[in-house]
Each structure stands twice: as C-alpha cells, then as structure tokens.
Amino acid sequence: MPAGDPVFEGHFPDQPIVPGAWLLDHVVEAASDAGLDGPWRLASVKFLSPVGPGEAVILSLRPASAGGLAFTLHCGEREVARGSIAALED
Template sequence: MSDLPEITRGIRFEPGHPSFAGHFPGRPIVAGVLLLEQVALAWREWRGLRLRSIADAKFVAPLLPGEEAMLTLTEISEYRMRFTIVRAGTMLARGTVEGST
C-alpha cells in the first residue's frame, strides 16, 4: 500500500448495458472508454477535478458483462493520478491521467 492518498471503489456493468450490442456482438466486453469514464467520474467525485488528458493507459485483460472490478485512484500530485482496475487479483487496466478544475 502506498503512502499517497488513494481511493478504491467497485465498478460493474450490467449485461444489458447498450454498449455490449456493438462491443462485441456474441462476445461482449466492457469498452476501454467506459472504464476511463469510471476513472473520470471517481476523480471528479473525490477531488472535484475534471479529466483533462490521459498521459498513458494500458488495457491488459477484458472486463466482461456483470463482472465486478475494483478501481483505485492514487494521487501523484494535485492534477495527476494513477489508476488501476483489478478483477479478482488480475490487472485489467492501468495508467496515468491529468486533470483540471
């Protein structure tokens, strides 16, 4: 665990979410943009900042409809955050985002 300020929250997308019809029919996965939207929403709720840019993002495993994952934001500086998204000990995504007021 880091000494830097951080928050963790669960994320889950119901199997009926409309994005699954096109991403991908017959084998749906949660789109990366939806995961990044969760990062942006969590940051705004926690620190009141808007996502300005994505410095880097790596998607290493898919999140499937109905699966629960944990999103952790770790504050690097006032306007910079690291994020991880993990499901049952498996890293799904990680990266760094920058924000503004």
C-alpha cells in the first residue's frame, strides 16, 4: 500500500499502519488463486506486528487441516501476521 494512500489519513494519522482488513483481502485473493473455493472463513488470525506505509509484504500459503490453507505474512524477516483460512461449510 503506497505511503500516500488516503486510508492512512484515518488509520492512524500520527502513526499510520496498513489496515488488517487490507492484508486479509490479499490472503483471500491468494487462497482463491490457489484453488480454494469460497466463500471462506478465517479460522484463526494473529496480527503480530504493524505494517507501515510502503513496506513490502510477502504472503506464504501452505496446506492446513480439513482442506484449508495456513498463511504467514512477512515484512523482510519480521513476521507480521499468521493464521488459517478454510472454505465455509454449508
């Protein structure tokens, strides 16, 4: 997310961080690209460290139990979030 993005005006003005929802949108998009059929549920999510404007985020996916996917998000060596996503059951 570029440093000049308007979202940072309110999230948060004195110490801007990338919204967690924006990060999770990319997890869902990657899960779809990996073939996991939606709709999805986030089985677990932990935000470990804030992501600042302009920081590059690397997303890793790996198979998890019950056909879901586990994910980790890194900025360089720093793990910023982790969790798992699965298809929503009827």
